[in-house]
Structures are given as C-alpha cells and as structure tokens.
Amino acid sequence: MILKKKSDKPDTRTAFDNGVSAAGGQAMTRRSFLLNSSLMTGGAALASTFSPVMMKKASAKTSANGAVDQVKTVCTHCSVGCGIVAEVRNGVWVGQEPAFDHPFNRG
Numbered sequence: 001m002i003l004k005k006k007s008d009k010p011d012t013r014t015a016f017d018n019g020v021s022a023a024g025g026q027a028m029t030r031r032s033f034l035l036n037s038s039l040m041t042g043g044a045a046l047a048s049t050f051s052p053v054m055m056k057k058a059s060a061k062t063s064a065n066g067a068v069d070q071v072k073t074v075c076t077h078c079s080v081g082c083g084i085v086a087e088v089r090n091g092v093w094v095g096q097e098p099a100f101d102h103p104f105n106r107g
Helices: 015-022 030-048
Strands: 068-074 083-089 092-098
Touching: none
Parallel strands: none
Antiparallel strands: 068 083, 083 092
C-alpha cells in the first residue's frame, strides 16, 4: 500500500491531540479545557462542604432476646440440597448448622 500526501499544509496537531484522538475522544481545545477545569473546581468545592459532622453513625434497635427456633431446611447454594438446621429468632435467620441426620449429607 502506497501512502500519498493529501495536503501541503504542515500538521499543527500536537502529540497530546493525537493521543486524545486515538483514544476515541475529540481534540481538547482551550475552551473545553477551561470549561472542564471550572467544572472540576466547582465539584471539588462542593464536595469539601460535606464534613464528618454532617454525617452521623447509623444505629439499629436492639431486639429483645427472643427464643431461638430450630427450623430444618435445605441449602440452596448448589443443586445437591444438603440439609441444614436454621436458627431463627423473631422471624430472622440468625445462624445455621449442618443437619447431620439428613440423607443427602450422609452423616
């Protein structure tokens, strides 16, 4: 393949412009640089207004220690379906143990 010169004008693009164009973007102009710089400066100024004082730690209600129910169920992480014993307190699954007497576990 033979390359042919298309223009007599010298190429005025810089190496940075060539890199930006190769990356799929448009060449950066002075106006777009100033616009992007001002947006970044404004965003940084806005982000600096958020102080740790404005944020407070989340806390949850402490639940009464209810009775723990033992519910037999199967594990759903794979297709085997091993037996497990779920520990349920106030309708919330709080723990689990293997069900050694389940036939799929084989003891």
